[in-house]
Amino acid sequence: MTTRHEASDGSTIEPGDVVVLHVQGLEELIASLIDAGFDTRGPSVRNGAIVPGALHGVTDLPKGVHDVQAPGRYRLEHSDDGQLFGWAVGPGSWKAEFFPPSQELWRASPAGDSMVFTEPAPDQRRLAIIGARPCEVAALSVLDRVLANGEHRDPRYVERRDANFVVVVECGRPGATCFCSSMGTGPGIDAGFDVALTEVDDSDGHRFVARPGTQRGADFLSRVTHEESTDRDRGARVAVLERAGVQMGRRLDTEGLASLLARNVEHPHWDEVAERCLSCANCTLVCPTCFCSDVRDTTDLAGDFHRRRTWSSCFDLDHSYLHGGPVRASVSSRYRQWMTHKLSTWWDQFDTSGCVGCGRCVTWCPVGIDITEEVRAIATSDGASRRDVPSVKGAP
Amino acid sequence: MTGDAAPATSVALAMAPRGPRHAMTPVVHRVFAVRHETIDVTTISLEPVTGPRLTFRPGQFNMLSAFGVGESAISVSSAPRDAGPLRHTVRDVGPVTHALCESSVGDLIGVRGPFGSDWQVPGRGERDVVDASDTVVVAGGIGLAPLRGAVDELVARYGEGGGRVFVFVGAREPSQVVFHRDLELWKRSGARVEVTVDRGSPGWSGHVGLVTSLLSSSEFDPSNAKALICGPEIMIRFTARALVDQGVAAGRILVSLERNMQCGLGWCGHCQLGPFLLCRDGPVVAYAGMVSVLLTERER
Amino acid sequence: MTRSIAQMLEAHPLFADLPDDAADLVAGCARNVAFEAGAKLIVEGDAADTFYLVRRGRVAIEVHVPGRGPVVLETVGAGAIVGWSWLVPPYRWTFDARAIEPVGAIAIDGACLRAKAQAEPAFGFALLTRISVELLARLQATRMRLLDLYGVRRDR
Ligand SMILES: Cc1cc2nc3c(=O)[nH]c(=O)nc-3n(C[C@H](O)[C@H](O)[C@H](O)COP(=O)(O)OP(=O)(O)OC[C@H]3O[C@@H](n4cnc5c(N)ncnc54)[C@H](O)[C@@H]3O)c2cc1C
Ligand code: SF4
Ligand code: SF4
Ligand code: FES
Numbered sequence: 001m002t003t004r005h006e007a008s009d010g011s012t013i014e015p016g017d018v019v020v021l022h023v024q025g026l027e028e029l030i031a032s033l034i035d036a037g038f039d040t041r042g043p044s045v046r047n048g049a050i051v052p053g054a055l056h057g058v059t060d061l062p063k064g065v066h067d068v069q070a071p072g073r074y075r076l077e078h079s080d081d082g083q084l085f086g087w088a089v090g091p092g093s094w095k096a097e098f099f100p101p102s103q104e105l106w107r108a109s110p111a112g113d114s115m116v117f118t119e120p121a122p123d124q125r126r127l128a129i130i131g132a133r134p135c136e137v138a139a140l141s142v143l144d145r146v147l148a149n150g151e152h153r154d155p156r157y158v159e160r161r162d163a164n165f166v167v168v169v170e171c172g173r174p175g176a177t178c179f180c181s182s183m184g185t186g187p188g189i190d191a192g193f194d195v196a197l198t199e200v201d202d203s204d205g206h207r208f209v210a211r212p213g214t215q216r217g218a219d220f221l222s223r224v225t226h227e228e229s230t231d232r233d234r235g236a237r238v239a240v241l242e243r244a245g246v247q248m249g250r251r252l253d254t255e256g257l258a259s260l261l262a263r264n265v266e267h268p269h270w271d272e273v274a275e276r277c278l279s280c281a282n283c284t285l286v287c288p289t290c291f292c293s294d295v296r297d298t299t300d301l302a303g304d305f306h307r308r309r310t311w312s313s314c315f316d317l318d319h320s321y322l323h324g325g326p327v328r329a330s331v332s333s334r335y336r337q338w339m340t341h342k343l344s345t346w347w348d349q350f351d352t353s354g355c356v357g358c359g360r361c362v363t364w365c366p367v368g369i370d371i372t373e374e375v376r377a378i379a380t381s382d383g384a385s386r387r388d389v390p391s392v393k394g395a396p
Numbered sequence: 397m398t399g400d401a402a403p404a405t406s407v408a409l410a411m412a413p414r415g416p417r418h419a420m421t422p423v424v425h426r427v428f429a430v431r432h433e434t435i436d437v438t439t440i441s442l443e444p445v446t447g448p449r450l451t452f453r454p455g456q457f458n459m460l461s462a463f464g465v466g467e468s469a470i471s472v473s474s475a476p477r478d479a480g481p482l483r484h485t486v487r488d489v490g491p492v493t494h495a496l497c498e499s500s501v502g503d504l505i506g507v508r509g510p511f512g513s514d515w516q517v518p519g520r521g522e523r524d525v526v527d528a529s530d531t532v533v534v535a536g537g538i539g540l541a542p543l544r545g546a547v548d549e550l551v552a553r554y555g556e557g558g559g560r561v562f563v564f565v566g567a568r569e570p571s572q573v574v575f576h577r578d579l580e581l582w583k584r585s586g587a588r589v590e591v592t593v594d595r596g597s598p599g600w601s602g603h604v605g606l607v608t609s610l611l612s613s614s615e616f617d618p619s620n621a622k623a624l625i626c627g628p629e630i631m632i633r634f635t636a637r638a639l640v641d642q643g644v645a646a647g648r649i650l651v652s653l654e655r656n657m658q659c660g661l662g663w664c665g666h667c668q669l670g671p672f673l674l675c676r677d678g679p680v681v682a683y684a685g686m687v688s689v690l691l692t693e694r695e696r
Numbered sequence: 697m698t699r700s701i702a703q704m705l706e707a708h709p710l711f712a713d714l715p716d717d718a719a720d721l722v723a724g725c726a727r728n729v730a731f732e733a734g735a736k737l738i739v740e741g742d743a744a745d746t747f748y749l750v751r752r753g754r755v756a757i758e759v760h761v762p763g764r765g766p767v768v769l770e771t772v773g774a775g776a777i778v779g780w781s782w783l784v785p786p787y788r789w790t791f792d793a794r795a796i797e798p799v800g801a802i803a804i805d806g807a808c809l810r811a812k813a814q815a816e817p818a819f820g821f822a823l824l825t826r827i828s829v830e831l832l833a834r835l836q837a838t839r840m841r842l843l844d845l846y847g848v849r850r851d852r
Contacts, residue, residue, distance in 0.1 A: 105420040105421070106418065106420065106421050108463065113426075113445070114424050114445045114446070115424045115445075115463070115504055115506075119417070119418050119421060146662070146663060147663060150661075150662050150676075151661075151662065152661035152662060152663070153419075154419070154661075154663060291663065291664075291665055292664060292665035292666065293659075293664045294664070295420070295467065295659060296466070297461070297463070297464060297466045297467065299463075305463045305464045307420065307467075309420070309664075312664075312665075314665070314668075318656075319656065319666060320655070320656055320666070321656050322654060322656055323489040323490055327656075337668070340670075341668065345668070345671045348670075348671030348672075349668075349671065349672075536845060536846060537846035566845075566846070567846060568844065568845075568846040568847060572846065594841045594844070594845070594846070596767065596768035596771075598764075600768070602771075603771045604768045604769065604770050604771045605837060605841075606837040606840050606841055608840075609837055613773050613774055613775050627845070627846075628845045630840070630845060631840075
């Protein structure tokens with residue numbers, strides 16, 4: 001026997017509790033976030049892919065939509081199962097909501113004998129992201145280390161993240177290019193969210209096992225129709241995650257990985273990858289943790305000055321430009337920069353991996369270069385380097 | 397989880413009270429004086445339009461904005477003990493540096509900084525953290541700019557019990573040697589100053605040759621010396637190696653490195669060199685260990 | 697106290713720590729010399745018979761270019777070797793060497809030293825090895841200068 005709580009009956013849920021929502025409870029959760037003033041965003045199908053978009057209710061969710069992913073390939077399939085979260089990450093990541101692809105930093109007008117600066121007004125928007133996957137929440141915390149937790153904090157980023165409400169949905173249907181279980185970022189999640197849901201569809205029916213991660217998340221859950229969870233519900237969640245772990249399309253051996261790459265900077269394999277790599281920068285643009293940006297100044301017709309910040313990529317020739325030319329002129333050295341940054345030097349710089357195993361770079365690479373395969377190629381010929389480099393500080 | 401994913405409402409993210417300015421917004425300075433050092437190198441002295449002067453340590457840099465053109469990383473070339481305005485010495489190599497070199501007295505320049513690590517030379521009344529009797533300063537070309545403040549501080553310490561100072565400067569040709577006045581002043585204060593050029597010119601009676609060739613015949617004590625090096629990266633590499641071969645401990649050699657920089661804040665990713673974000677972990681780094689290897693690693 | 701030629705040789709990096717018998721061999725070919733500022737140690741085109749080990753003062757290696765006068769290629773100071781052409785045929789100087797300041801040097805008769813090196817191959821090999829160290833350093837420095845390190849590439 002389970003106890004059903006209506007939206008209004010005032011029962012309270014604490015962080016650490018596990019409850020069950022049905023589709024109606026999810027609908028109420030979205031509605032109550034909207035009522036509370038949140039701008040609710042979640043998965044939406046656009047241009048044949050699942051990407052973050054506006055979300056006003058359950059009917060906006062990609063019901064019965066599944067993705068088929070492979071290196072260099074992504075396709076959606078529609079089924080009549082009622083699954084709302086039966087897909088893995090698409091090309092758009094939540095990064096763009098917090099760290100926009102292009103943003104004005106300030107404008108300045110000459111005034112008298114000085115200059116008046118106008119910075120964009122603080123972002124008033126309170127964003128609730130619904131249906132973020134565990135790897136994406138992990139990616140946001142990686143970005144936090146760069147833009148919010150260092151010596152210099154980006155106030156625009158910090159204010160967006162501060163106001164942010166996170167409803168994460170654990171993964172029951174990882175993609176063929178996913179390897180979050182290798183990176184310790186999924187398919188389940190224990191922290192970094194306000195509410196975590198696990199979509200379960202078994203003989204007991206279609207439902208969501210819900211766990212509040214914060215007091216605020218617990219408060220919202222208390223207000224929506226839910227049931228207390230049974231052992232069967234909790235067991236069903238574990239089964240979903242176990243199955244996901246088995247279905248995970250790819251693996252990456254992270255044992256000693258940072259130092260493996262650090263000591264193989266002169267490995268001949270970088271040149272082999274370069275023969276395939278188009279240096280198109282797709283991998284860095286879809287990556288939820290890549291943070292590189294260009295800063296550009298312009299003058300408008302009125303004589304005001306503007307400064308913008310725009311996403312950039314270490315695959316751009318200009319990324320490493322010093323007067324005279326780029327430091328990394330070859331594709332081989334740019335690919336090496338990308339991969340060693342993600343998996344090795346990120347540890348030195350930010351004390352974490354720069355890769356969360358979301359698989360986007362594998363799926364969205366036009367020629368299907370697979371980071372897990374390239375690591376394996378280097379690992380199996382470790383030492384083929386022309387020279388060795390002492391292992392870096394802070395690497396695991 | 398990767399690392400310790402912060403909860404969505406993490407305290408670490410708690411928003412700072414909206415400060416006076418975004419770290420990307422410069423402080424407006426006025427050009428107070430302009431001095432043409434060579435045909436393409438100009439020193440500009442800056443005073444804030446309002447508010448106090450920036451404090452900095454020798455070796456640190458600022459991001460200077462030529463409004464409407466762009467921003468560049470430029471080292472502070474004055475010394476903290478100068479009471480005067482903030483000086484920057486700029487070589488005209490492209491749009492931003494050109495605009496900076498062309499500025500005239502009264503023009504407005506944006507300043508963000510200071511950023512990065514410094515030469516660790518003790519300031520007035522401070523103790524020397526790297527204990528060495530001799531300081532060997534090797535500069536190539538415009539590389540003397542970030543070192544000028546450091547040498548000023550070191551030379552000033554003669555009277556305060558500081559060690560000996562040896563300054564070696566390499567330049568392409570005599571007309572491109574910067575800071576003639578300072579070189580003379582340092583010499584008069586007791587520093588050993590040697591300048592060498594790649595190509596002599598009529599009237600030049602000084603050294604002609606590579607800057608490293610000055611090191612072996614100098615009388616500093618390698619076993620009790622520390623070294624500060626700045627210049628083109630290849631020159632840094634060869635100079636550091638020559639000093640190590642001569643007996644200077646690699647751990648006592650500091651070098652200042654350069655990479656593309658667009659923020660100075662650790663945000664834009666352009667200044668990476670292996671494990672370093674040079675705007676944050678540099679530009680001044682210890683030559684020992686990782687750096688000596690990075691400098692010979694092939695980024696092609 | 698005047699120093700013997702052997703002591704002077706010992707004080708120069710080229711012959712420091714040479715075994716006694718070898719030092720005697722070299723000393724037999726060497727003498728102490730001094731040049732006023734401006735004096736030529738070596739003249740382009742002359743027979744390369746005597747080379748110099750600089751003890752003090754600076755020497756310019758230069759070449760006369762019509763219309764430009766003497767162009768200084770390199771300056772060297774105490775510890776340097778001035779002149780290599782005595783080592784190999786046709787034993788003729790390629791550049792001028794001029795004292796920029798008063799110079800003290802050890803002059804060594806190249807033919808004399810070559811003869812001794814030929815007669816005693818072990819000594820000859822040791823001598824060549826020592827000479828090669830400076831020769832190589834000077835060659836490398838010259839190559840580095842070819843890079844035009846401090847120049848700006850304006851190709852963008
Ligand atoms: C820590 C540091 C200190 C520096 N100190 C000085 C100094 O004291 N005096 C001085 O004259 N120069 C200094 N530089 C070099 C100076 O920053 C560049 O010459 C300048 O950015 C070139 O910009 P530009 O627009 O004139 O030319 P361009 O060559 O057209 O540059 C275009 C863009 O590329 C980047 N860039 C190009 N070259 C460099 C470079 N060498 N370093 C960093 N970014 C570069 C910049 O983002 C620049 O805006 C320093 C560089 C660094 C990293
Ligand atoms: S490197 Fe690839 S797999 Fe890793 S986080 Fe970035 S896009 Fe995802
Ligand atoms: S350097 Fe490359 S891999 Fe690293 S954050 Fe920047 S774009 Fe991404
Ligand atoms: S200059 Fe932007 S991260 Fe260093």
